[in-house]
Amino acid sequence: MQKAAALRIFEALSSGVRLDVFRLLVQAGKPGRVAGEIATALDVSPTNLSFHLKGLLAAGLVSVEQEGRFQRYRANIPLMLETIAYLTAHCCGGDPDECARLRGHAPDAAAFLPPLAHDAAGPGDQ
Amino acid sequence: MQKAAALRIFEALSSGVRLDVFRLLVQAGKPGRVAGEIATALDVSPTNLSFHLKGLLAAGLVSVEQEGRFQRYRANIPLMLETIAYLTAHCCGGDPDECARLRGHAPDAAAFLPPLAHDAAGPGDQ
DNA sequence: TCAATATTTCAAAAAATATTGAATTATTCT
């Protein structure tokens, strides 16, 4: 992952409406929700929802599939996890002990932070 | 974690400057960096940096410690991990198989997503 | 104490985002 992608993802989740939409879709799971259902559930105008869905879509956090005259949206959870990997890459000044100590503070998350392998970004990484 | 906290965290990371600052501090590890070092490294004016640090601080993503006339900033990585736990809580419409399938898409992150124990938020959770 | 350094606060201007309602596109149903 590169900076621009990570930035789009955080921008996408930095609005209350979009955060609600994404959570709704995460909770919905595989069946997702069509736009109208989302608008009703969250009490957002279709126009405004469309605006916010576009942001989530551009970030890759949701996908759409046309279903007749409906548009069915689904959450892309794995991308969210990749983003954290990007964020925590090359952490702790390369000190594995320090890295382990940090991990200790978030027990559930412990197994996630990779020891030191970190990201595989090439020279173009920003 | 509650919605308001998660929102502050994503807002905090939704600017290129703040994302750079946070990554710099994640990579710096325990010693962190004083404000002036950050400003120089990222070529941001002290005034503007101060503005952005305030956002990161309000979100809890960084901490400060006064050191003479310097202010030393450090990243709070565990909070970032908690945020993802919040985001992926109650996922997949409660279907564990579906949850497992999703996890399969992000191998490194696989161990992070808790099976179904999920968050411990009380009735006030938004 | 005085000058220099580090950082923050404040107020104004500039830029980016969000919201609204009307119009448009595309699909279904009769």
Added chain:
DNA sequence: AGAATAATTCAATATTTTTTGAAATATTGA
């Protein structure tokens, strides 16, 4: 084909966020 439905695009307005430079605060060292 024509009416109804689902959703998006467009253009205008409102709101929020970011940036800038000057001024203020606090600490250090002469």
